[in-house]
Amino acid sequence: MIVQDRNSKLEEYLQLLRSMAFELERAMSAISVNSIQGLEDSLANQEAFSTRLVELADDLSGPVQKEPLAVRGSADDDLLQRVRAASNELQSLNRRYSALLKYSSRSVAMMVSLFSSYEGQIQEVSGPRLKLQTWSCQI
Amino acid sequence: MPDLTAMGGLNTSLLIGMQALEVSQGALNATSNNIANSNTPGYTREIPEISESPETISGGVVSGGGVSLNGLESVRDELLNLQIQQQTSAQSSADTESSALQEIQTNFSTSGNDIASAFSAFSSSLAQLSANPSSAAAQEGVITSGQNLAGAFNTTANALTTEQSAMNTQVTQTVAQINSLTQQIAQLNGQVSQLTADGQDGGTVEDQRDELVQQLSQLTGISVTQSSDGEVITTGNGTPLVMGSQSYSLQTTTGSDGMQHVLDSNGTDITTTLQGGQLGGSIQIRDQVIPSYLTQLNTLASQFASAFNAAQAKGYGSNGVAGQNFFSVPSSGAGAAAGITVSITDPSQVAGSSDGTAGSNGNVANLSAALTNALPSGQTPSQAYANLVFQVGNDASNASTQSTAIGQNLTQLTNQQSSVSGVSIDEETTNLIRYQTAYEAAARIVSTIQQLGTVTLDMGSTQSY
Amino acid sequence: MRVNPNMVPDILADLQQSQAAVNTALQEVATGKSVEVPSDNPVAAADMVQNTIETANVDQYTQNVSSMLSMVQAAGSSLGSVVTSLTQAISLGTEGANGTNNTSNLQAIASQVQGILQTVVSQANASYLGTYLFGGTENSSAPYTASSSSPSGYTYNGNNNVNSVAVGDDMNVQVNLPGSQIFSNSSTDVLGSLSSLVSALQSGNSSEIQSATSAVTTALNYVSQQQVFYGNAESQLNSQETYLQQETVNLTSQQSSLVDVNEAQAATDLSQAETANNAAEAAAAKVLPDTLLNYLVPTQ
Numbered sequence: 038m039i040v041q042d043r044n045s046k047l048e049e050y051l052q053l054l055r056s057m058a059f060e061l062e063r064a065m066s067a068i069s070v071n072s073i074q075g076l077e078d079s080l081a082n083q084e085a086f087s088t089r090l091v092e093l094a095d096d097l098s099g100p101v102q103k104e105p106l107a108v109r110g111s112a113d114d115d116l117l118q119r120v121r122a123a124s125n126e127l128q129s130l131n132r133r134y135s136a137l138l139k140y141s142s143r144s145v146a147m148m149v150s151l152f153s154s155y156e157g158q159i160q161e162v163s164g165p166r167l168k169l170q171t172w173s174c175q176i
Numbered sequence: 177m178p179d180l181t182a183m184g185g186l187n188t189s190l191l192i193g194m195q196a197l198e199v200s201q202g203a204l205n206a207t208s209n210n211i212a213n214s215n216t217p218g219y220t221r222e223i224p225e226i227s228e229s230p231e232t233i234s235g236g237v238v239s240g241g242g243v244s245l246n247g248l249e250s251v252r253d254e255l256l257n258l259q260i261q262q263q264t265s266a267q268s269s270a271d272t273e274s275s276a277l278q279e280i281q282t283n284f285s286t287s288g289n290d291i292a293s294a295f296s297a298f299s300s301s302l303a304q305l306s307a308n309p310s311s312a313a314a315q316e317g318v319i320t321s322g323q324n325l326a327g328a329f330n331t332t333a334n335a336l337t338t339e340q341s342a343m344n345t346q347v348t349q350t351v352a353q354i355n356s357l358t359q360q361i362a363q364l365n366g367q368v369s370q371l372t373a374d375g376q377d378g379g380t381v382e383d384q385r386d387e388l389v390q391q392l393s394q395l396t397g398i399s400v401t402q403s404s405d406g407e408v409i410t411t412g413n414g415t416p417l418v419m420g421s422q423s424y425s426l427q428t429t430t431g432s433d434g435m436q437h438v439l440d441s442n443g444t445d446i447t448t449t450l451q452g453g454q455l456g457g458s459i460q461i462r463d464q465v466i467p468s469y470l471t472q473l474n475t476l477a478s479q480f481a482s483a484f485n486a487a488q489a490k491g492y493g494s495n496g497v498a499g500q501n502f503f504s505v506p507s508s509g510a511g512a513a514a515g516i517t518v519s520i521t522d523p524s525q526v527a528g529s530s531d532g533t534a535g536s537n538g539n540v541a542n543l544s545a546a547l548t549n550a551l552p553s554g555q556t557p558s559q560a561y562a563n564l565v566f567q568v569g570n571d572a573s574n575a576s577t578q579s580t581a582i583g584q585n586l587t588q589l590t591n592q593q594s595s596v597s598g599v600s601i602d603e604e605t606t607n608l609i610r611y612q613t614a615y616e617a618a619a620r621i622v623s624t625i626q627q628l629g630t631v632t633l634d635m636g637s638t639q640s641y
Numbered sequence: 642m643r644v645n646p647n648m649v650p651d652i653l654a655d656l657q658q659s660q661a662a663v664n665t666a667l668q669e670v671a672t673g674k675s676v677e678v679p680s681d682n683p684v685a686a687a688d689m690v691q692n693t694i695e696t697a698n699v700d701q702y703t704q705n706v707s708s709m710l711s712m713v714q715a716a717g718s719s720l721g722s723v724v725t726s727l728t729q730a731i732s733l734g735t736e737g738a739n740g741t742n743n744t745s746n747l748q749a750i751a752s753q754v755q756g757i758l759q760t761v762v763s764q765a766n767a768s769y770l771g772t773y774l775f776g777g778t779e780n781s782s783a784p785y786t787a788s789s790s791s792p793s794g795y796t797y798n799g800n801n802n803v804n805s806v807a808v809g810d811d812m813n814v815q816v817n818l819p820g821s822q823i824f825s826n827s828s829t830d831v832l833g834s835l836s837s838l839v840s841a842l843q844s845g846n847s848s849e850i851q852s853a854t855s856a857v858t859t860a861l862n863y864v865s866q867q868q869v870f871y872g873n874a875e876s877q878l879n880s881q882e883t884y885l886q887q888e889t890v891n892l893t894s895q896q897s898s899l900v901d902v903n904e905a906q907a908a909t910d911l912s913q914a915e916t917a918n919n920a921a922e923a924a925a926a927k928v929l930p931d932t933l934l935n936y937l938v939p940t941q
Contacts, residue, residue, distance in 0.1 A: 047635075054632075057625065064618065069587040071595070073610050080617050087624045094631045117635065118898050124632040125682055129577075131625045136581030138622065141588060142615040144259055149608055151255060281678050284686070292690040296697035303701035306807040307708055310772065310781060529778070530802075536778035537804045541813060548810070558694050566687035569679025576680060 043097070047116050050093045054123040057086045061130045068141055253593065260589045261393045261400065263582055265452035268394040270579040272346075272457030273465070276339055277572035280469070283335045284565045291561055294328040295547070297321040302544045305528050309537035310494055315523035318543075322502060326516045329477050333513035336466050336473070343462035347436045350395050350455045351426050357392045358409070358423040361385055365406050366421030392417075397452025413449035415440045435462060465571065469564065470513070476560045478512035479551040481505045487546045491527035491539025499527025499539070685899040692899065696892045698810065703885045706808050709816050710878045716774045716817065717871035719767040720864060723831075726764070727861040730757045730835060734854030737842045744845060751842035758835040762795055765824045765832075777819035778802040784820040785832070793832040797825050808881050818870055829863040 060083050067075030286292050301314070301321040308314040364385040371378035389409065392398055397412035406420035416424045424441040431437040437447045438455070447463070450456050481503035488499035506515040520526070530538025550556055555563065679686035736742070737750045766783045767774050776784035776799030788796035799820050805813035824831045834856040841853035 065584055069584050069591065071588060071591050073607055073614065076614050076618075077610070080614055080621070083621045084617070087621050087628075090628055091624065094628055094635075097635050098631050114894070120632065120635065121898060124629060125685075127625060128629045129573075131622055131629075132574075133577045133581045133584075134618075135622045136578055137584050138615055138618050140263065140582065140585040142612070142619075144585075144589065145608055145611045145615065147255060147259070148252065149612065151252060152605055152608065277680070278678070281680055285678050286689055286693055292693050296694040299694055300697040300701035303698060303705060303807050306813075307705040309804065531778055531800065533778040533780075533800065533802070535772065535776070535780035535804070536802055537806065538778070538802070541805070541807065544807060558691055562687040562690040565679050565690055566683045569681075569683030569686045572678070572680035573683060 044113060044116060046093055046097055047113075047120060050090065050097060051116070051120050051123055053086050053090050053093070054120065054127050057083065057090065058123070058127045058130050060086065061127070061134045065134055065137055068137060256589055256593050258400070260586065260593065261390070261398065262452075263586050263589060264390065264393045265397040265456070267579060267582040267586060268453045269397075269451070269457035269460070270575055270582055272454050273461055274572070274575035274579045276343060276457075276461045277465070277568070277575050280336065280339055280466070281568050281572045283332045284568050289328060289331065291325070291328045291332055292558075292565070294321070294325040295558060295561065298325045299544070299547050302540060302547070305526065306537050306540040306544070309528045309540065310534040312523050315494065315526045315528070318526045319518060319520065319523060322518045326503065326518055329473065329513040329516050333470065333473055333477075333511075336470050337514070340462050340466045343458040343466075344435050346458045347438065347455065347462070348428050350453075350458065351428050351436075351438060354392065354395050354417070354455070355423075355425040357388050357395070358417045358425065361388050361392065361407075361409065362418050362421050362423035364388070365418065369406055369421065393453065395453045396450060396455040411446070411449065412451055413446065415446050415449070469568065472560070472564050472567075474512040475553060476513070476551075476557060476564075477516045478505050479553060480546070480557050481512070481516055483546040483549070483551060484543065487539070487542040488527040490530075490542050492529040492532045492536075493522075493525045493527050494529055494534035495522075495524035496529075496532040496534075497525070500525060502526075682899075689896070689899050692892060692896050695810075696889075696896070699885055699888050699892060702808050703882070703889070705806055706878050706882045706885060709806050709808065709814065710875065710882070712769045712772075712774070713816055713871050713874045713878065715767065715769040717868060717875065719764045719774065720823070720868040720871065723761050723764050723864055724861060724868070726757050726761050727831070727835075727857055727864060730754050730838060730857050731854060731861065733757075734838050734842070734850060734857060738847050738850040738854055740847050747842050747845050751839050754835060754839050754842060758794075758832065758839065761824070761835060762832065765820050773799070774817065775799065775820035775823060777817070777821065778804060785824070793825070793830065793836040795825075795832055797821050808878065809884070812881065814874055814877050814881070816874060818867060823864065823867045826863075829860055831860040831864060834860040 060079050064076055064079040064083070067073075067079060284290060298318075298321040301317040305311075305314045305318055364381055367381050368378040368385065371381065385407075389398070389400060392409070398417065399410050399412055399414075401408045403420070407418065408416070408420070409418040410416050415426075417426075418424070426441070426446075427439045427443070428436045429439060431445075431447075437445050438450060438459075440446050447459060450459055484503055485501045488502050491499045493499060501519055504517055504519040505512045524534075528538075528540045528543070529536040547557055551560065553560060733750050733754055737747055742750070762785050765775050765785050773780040773782070773784055776782070779799040779802075782798060784797060784799040785795045786798060787794060790796070797820055801819045801821050803815050803817055803819065805815045807813050825833065834853070838850070838853040838857055841849040844850075
């Protein structure tokens with residue numbers, strides 16, 4: 038039955054939105070503690086979820102035959118509302134995740150530049166302590 | 177004297193004072209020993225080959241396994257410190273903006289006293305007049321709801337100028353705090369130099385100083401470098417704050433806009449160059465964000481008042497007299513929202529009639545049209561206000577998002593700082609490549625999720641085949 | 642990587658975030674709304690501005706429809722009475738024209754028709770909630786008053802203007818016809834025709850009575866046509882009422898999707914947030930020294 042199919046797709050979509058949100062949180066935590074493995078694990082899940090989400094989204098956003106309210110029922114509206122709420126939540130997380138990625142990847146880029154262009158010059162200073170070190174790198 | 181010529185397009189050169197990874201003399205010696213070792217003749221050849229390509233590592237950093245990271249580590253730590261400083265400033269600025277915007281946006285929620293609620297009550301009072309043109313109660317309803325609308329404009333505008341004033345006070349206070357810190361830092365720099373010259377260990381004093389520099393970075397964006405005379409601290413734009421044992425105080429003075437402007441020690445106005453930290457955030461809110469909101473609010477108030485007054489003029493009050501101005505706004509454009517009031521008090525002056533009789537509602541349609549027609553700005557009153565609400569909400573949301581994201585980034589950086597990797601260059605570079613790959617994948621997914629957002633909004637809208 | 646000796650700030654940051662999530666979820670359940678401030682959902686907040694205004698308008702339009710319905714029904718029913726009166730007048734006129742009446746009969750009939758004229762005038766002066774229905778926009782005093790200088794004996798004090806009442810964003814319904822159009826129109830003068838019939842009956846001239854009576858017939862047909870206006874207004878208002886009911890449902894539903902929180906969803910969010918918070922605290926408990934734990938307030 039067409040109505041049932043659509044509703045169960047919406048349910049799956051909803052679940053995926055929530056799972057994706059969870060993964061974003063997980064990825065952000067992994068980044069905070071510098072767990073590259075944790076980040077990679079999360080990304081693997083994210084890839085899988087996003088593939089399925091895009092499929093479902095294509096499916097669910099095609100033209101829908103206008104059904105009388107009695108047939109659609111209020112359950113459909115309720116489900117849609119939850120989908121929207123979950124989607125808003127995910128978008129909000131995504132913005133934060135995107136900002137964090139921007140900053141973190143800038144750090145990585147700086148480190149990469151450092152490693153690839155480091156040219157150290159050591160200048161001995163008398164005394165047991167300070168060693169002034171001069172280096173330059175392209176950033 | 178080693179050749180300090182940079183490679184290619186040099187953006188940044190960093191002169192770094194060696195810092196201990198841990199505050200213990202033992203580790204201090206160990207580290208300096210490492211550096212001393214790294215200066216042995218064979219060392220530079222043992223360092224992985226310098227890659228000419230700055231973008232990726234794959235150009236050839238990796239050499240035989242087991243090469244020590246020690247030299248690079250100290251530099252990396254300085255780079256971390258730099259980033260931590262910058263992000264501390266950035267977060268402090270985002271926090272300042274976020275707090276201010278949280279305050280501001282409460283005036284834009286549909287609470288009942290806000291402009292949206294007032295517009296809606298005013299609109300329905302006109303619809304009621306349409307059905308009861310000669311009713312004094314209906315006419316009173318228009319006046320009362322008009323007064324509430326003017327009041328909502330007044331309140332909202334005042335809330336904005338109040339917050340602006342609070343930011344202004346914060347500018348003065350922050351500058352005073354900055355000056356206090358720079359003086360202390362300069363003094364400590366002096367002590368460090370003296371201790372060094374005497375051949376003593378200045379580590380504790382340096383740590384004190386570094387703590388103060390950290391505090392300073394919360395107040396304003398700074399750039400820290402080392403010169404042969406000692407530590408140099410400037411604002412992000414290059415205005416000197418500390419040079420070795422010398423500090424340079426900032427001043428504040430009232431500008432022609434009535435706000436506190438920040439001057440450098442020469443008296444030059446540097447207000448617009450200040451970014452980052454509490455100071456940068458306050459200035460951004462005070463001089464950019466709030467004025468933008470106020471301009472929109474003032475434009476809406478004055479254009480709407482004009483449109484409604486023009487509609488009044490097309491008709492007659494129930495007393496048969498031609499319609500007079502319903503709203504009055506201050507004659508100059510500025511302050512329209514703060515100063516808008518209702519200028520009629522007599523119900524019979526509400527110009528609902530089109531023929532001068534009390535029973536005619538012929539002009540009510542014109543009055544209502546002032547609410548539904550486009551203003552000179554090109555938007556209807558409700559569209560203009562809705563756009564402002566969106567902007568305020570979006571700005572507040574972004575500031576909060578930034579603050580949280582930067583906070584997480586800071587956590588990441590301080591975690592890096594606190595841990596000692598002790599791995600080889602090989603492993604370190606492998607990790608960096610993994611990070612780059614991961615971030616590229618992450619960015620693609622971010623983009624996909626963003627697009628899904630738009631698609632999801634459209635779901636459920638039913639169209640027939 | 643060895644354990645970060647500075648882990649404490651992270652954990653506190655995590656705790657603060659999970660506490661914030663609990664607070665948000667708590668607030669959602671308490672108020673039933675997920676947009677408290679615009680930053681919660683800027684697009685929804687902007688849409689809510691429009692929704693708020695439209696909802697208030699629809700409420701007022703609904704009231705307008707209801708009160709205008711009553712008014713046009715009152716006017717329509719007045720005209721119905723007028724038709725009845727005119728029908729009576731016609732049969733009286735017919736009777737008077739049949740040539741079998743003597744003078745005193747005719748006088749009696751004449752005064753009955755005069756009575757009918759007075760009745761019709763009082764219908765023309767009908768009011769609804771203090772507003773005269775047939776005075777045009779000059780509706781605060783009686784449209785028709787006695788006047789010796791007027792042929793029909795009554796003069797019209799109203800005007801020719803009409804009101805259209807807002808019952809929708811772009812919908813105004815005309816709700817009245819002026820008395821000058823219905824009762825004292827120069828081409829079909831209802832009141833005039835009745836007073837002419839009275840005069841004819843008093844004169845006793847059969848053919849005059851006959852033509853006066855057929856003038857009243859013309860007047861009756863005319864009034865029936867005028868009644869159609871009010872019937873049309875009534876059905877316009879009725880269908881607008883149905884439309885507004887649907888609009889109310891739509892706006893309420895839109896509002897729900899913008900700001901309301903599904904109760905079950907909010908409760909789920911709350912328990913999830915609380916679970917996460919408890920988990921974060923449990924994790925913290927394992928790592929933080931005891932002294933610090935004393936400063937952490939549990940969520941319960």
